[in-house]
Amino acid sequence: xxxDEISAxxxxxxxxxxxxNERAYLEHAIESVLAQDVDVPTELVLxxxxxxxxxxxxxxxxxxxxxxxxxxxxxxxxxxxxLNAAIRAxxxxxxxxxxAHSELSSGYAARALQTLERxxxxxxxxxxHAEGRTPFQKAVARLYNSPVGLGGGAxxxxxQEGEAESAYLGVMRREVLDExxxxxxxxxxxEDWELxxxxxxxxxxxxxxxxxxxxxxxxxxxLRLARQFRATGAWRGExxxxxxxxxxxxxxxxxxxxLIVALALVLGVLQLTGVLGGVLSxxxxxxxxxxxxxxxxxxxxxxxxPGGGGFRQRLWTLIVLPTMHLSWGLGxxxxxxxxxxDTVDASRLGTRNTPLP
Numbered sequence: 215x216x217x218d219e220i221s222a223x224x225x226x227x228x229x230x231x232x233x234x235n236e237r238a239y240l241e242h243a244i245e246s247v248l249a250q251d252v253d254v255p256t257e258l259v260l261x262x263x264x265x266x267x268x269x270x271x272x273x274x275x276x277x278x279x280x281x282x283x284x285x286x287x288x289x290x291x292x293x294x295x296x297l298n299a300a301i302r303a304x305x306x307x308x309x310x311x312x313x314a315h316s317e318l319s320s321g322y323a324a325r326a327l328q329t330l331e332r333x334x335x336x337x338x339x340x341x342x343h344a345e346g347r348t349p350f351q352k353a354v355a356r357l358y359n360s361p362v363g364l365g366g367g368a369x370x371x372x373x374q375e376g377e378a379e380s381a382y383l384g385v386m387r388r389e390v391l392d393e394x395x396x397x398x399x400x401x402x403x404x405e406d407w408e409l410x411x412x413x414x415x416x417x418x419x420x421x422x423x424x425x426x427x428x429x430x431x432x433x434x435x436x437l438r439l440a441r442q443f444r445a446t447g448a449w450r451g452e453x454x455x456x457x458x459x460x461x462x463x464x465x466x467x468x469x470x471x472x473l474i475v476a477l478a479l480v481l482g483v484l485q486l487t488g489v490l491g492g493v494l495s496x497x498x499x500x501x502x503x504x505x506x507x508x509x510x511x512x513x514x515x516x517x518x519x520p521g522g523g524g525f526r527q528r529l530w531t532l533i534v535l536p537t538m539h540l541s542w543g544l545g546x547x548x549x550x551x552x553x554x555x556d557t558v559d560a561s562r563l564g565t566r567n568t569p570l571p
Contacts, residue, residue: 223388226255226306227323232288232296234263236314237272239431243314244276244283250323258312259304261288261296292558294397294405301388301396309391311383311406316342317429326385329423336390336418337410339381340426347431352523353530354432354439354538362516363538378422379462380410390418402558403449411457436533438561440541445559447542451549468543469550471509475540477502 229247233240247258260277262270262285277283286303288296301309308330310323322340329338344359346352357363384406394412397405410420433439450465481502484490490498516522517531545557 223307224255224305226257227252227308227310227327228301228304228306228388229256229258229310229312229323230261230297230300230304231258231312231314232261232263232293232300233265233269233273233314234288234291234296235265235267235269237265237267237269240269240272240314241276242317243312246317246319247312248280248282249320250318251321252323252327254327255306256323257282257284257305259284259286259300261286261300263288263291263296292399292402294399294401297405298396298399301391304388307388309384309386309388311386313383313428313430315431316383319427319429322426322428323385325423326426329421329426330385330387333421334419335421336387336413337381338385338421338423338426339378339383340423340428342382342430343427344430344432348434349524349526350436350530350534351432351434353527353534355430356522356527357516357531357535357538358430358432360516362512363535373424375423375425376421378410378420379414380407381420381422382406383428384410390416401449401452402554403446404453408453408457433561436537439534440537442559442561443538443541444545445557445561447545447547448549448554448557449545450542451546451551452554454546454550455553465546468539469546470543471539472543472547474502474506474509478506 227250229250231243231247236243244258250256260273260283262273264270273283273285277285284303286299288299290296297311308327310326312318326338326340329335342358344355346355390413394409394416396409398408401408413420433442447468454465481490481498485495485499513532513535516535517528522528522531548554549557
């Protein structure tokens with residue numbers, strides 16, 4: 215890109231959205247973007263991966279009806295590659311990332327621009343509020359919104375405004391993105407955390423504003439959820455390999471659970487075969503089975519807690535919470551030991567979604 219384009223983007227907002235197999239969600243996501251009321255020009259740049267569910271054809275039809283929608287190709291299908299392609303094709307001074315599985319609340323963009331100006335930040339984000347339709351998706355959404363499910367990051371429900379480690383989606387100054395070099399395309403998941411790390415290292419501020427709210431629709435099936443969390447865990451493990459202690463302590467809880475489960479299985483075999491017995495077996499049981507029993511009680515308490523929904527949703531909670539933790543933990547351990555390598559989020563490939571009402 216020529217230097218004059220980089221140094222002088224036009225006043226306005228460029229919404230950027232990587233898209234792959236999102237036919238069920240794309241139209242609602244686009245509607246929430248185009249409905250944003252701001253006093254500057256806007257555009258929506260969609261980075262289209264090689265979808266197999268009709269997403270590309272839908273995007274083309276929508277673009278034909280509104281000249282604010284622009285399309286770029288993302289043949290690699292990787293999120294950071296698509297984001298960079300959309301950003302490079304964008305024209306305006308503020309870049310607002312949107313996810314095809316999300317919907318912006320009314321007034322989101324206007325509030326974000328105000329917060330960006332008021333705080334002097336380089337990136338601003340808000341709350342990711344998960345919603346669901348089926349009992350399974352509602353169970354997942356409830357855990358997304360709970361510190362027990364995803365570890366208590368600010369954007370999962372904090373009410374305290376202030377500087378942050380990262381920002382969900384993100385409303386970013388284009389000049390800062392150009393300064394630090396856009397998203398790292400070698401990172402398939404967790405690319406937003408790494409980008410915000412570089413933003414902060416460059417001396418800029420990342421800000422959390424709880425008044426900004428985005429509706430997020432989680433994966434619709436158990437297998438897709440497990441695949442998503444395994445890939446996310448693997449890339450967090452890769453980030454730990456690259457950046458060490460800059461990663462928060464909460465990221466190490468799921469792999470600790472995986473290790474406890476593995477130790478429990480080994481201990482059980484040793485006890486059943488008579489290899490381990492007596493006082494040593496009792497001590498080992500307290501050390502290994504104790505934390506596992508406490509975790510199982512925690513899962514049960516979460517499922518039975520007020521607000522847990524109907525019977526089917528509560529049953530799914532008993533399955534979903536360990537699935538999230540164990541899948542993420544297994545991926546994390548693999549990512550730390552051997553790197554994430556070419557791990558992709560297989561939950562986004564070849565999907566068949568039920569359209570939103």
